[in-house]
Amino acid sequence: MSVEPQTRRLTAIDIGSRKGGTPIVSLTSYHAHTATIMDPYVDFILVGDSLGMVMHGLESTVPVTLDMMILQGLAVMRGSKRALVVVDMPFGSYEESPAAAFRSAARIMKETGCGAVKMEGGVHMAETVRFLTQRGIPVMGHIGLTPQSINTMGGFKVQGKTEASIAAVMADAKAIADAGAFAIVVEGVIEPVARDITRAVAVPTIGIGASPDCDGQILVLEDMLGLSPRVPKFVKKFGNLGGLIGEAISAYADEVKARTFPSPENVYKVKAAATTEPGSTPKA
């Protein structure tokens, strides 16, 4: 019998049950290595479609494809063992109909092994959220500033600034919660409105540019590490990895040019006792 404790991955149900409890910690990751590093500290890892901007230098998330999400979702699943992994449904993969959304979400779940998907949208996506959750696919909602709608929103616009916008974002949150989402990302919503939404819905809210009173928080990893060249106002940089990476690369370049790298400890030497056949290559 094994004495090693089995690591059980957190599930959508675990996250959904955290309403009003200890704040839910989450970050984005698109790679195995960063997933491994964050796994002990976060409750869920979002494989966000922000990978379009962060990994590929795109201007928005609109061009991101299902294949891109599946490839990086797999990498994050390989790198993590404890956190719930949620994979974003990219623009164009779910809006057309609940059936189209089911096909895309089922592909993501089957091909990555992740525990849930996330989709943007409020009242108009509620029917799709219900269709998926009733068919075995846990869905995280995403309301407020929804980056996939940049072309109809006219930019990355903070929501909840007018009476009409407050009513709309509140209706979106309630519709998605009622449709069965296990949690809802609330992005770019003015602070008191994000707080009111958190009080109004029975599922956890995950804030990004929202309110400390949300049931959890999420940030894009590269933004909070100081790796992204431009970040929104709501991002706090918890590190300056961009500066550290620049310093390390500059030191490497100097040593390569000075031929001080590789140094004797970084090269394979011929073993002193090794005997070699005439004409053969010595073993390292």
Ligand code: KIV
């Ligand atoms: O794609 C993403 O990284 C996201 C988060 C910003 C919530 O959706």
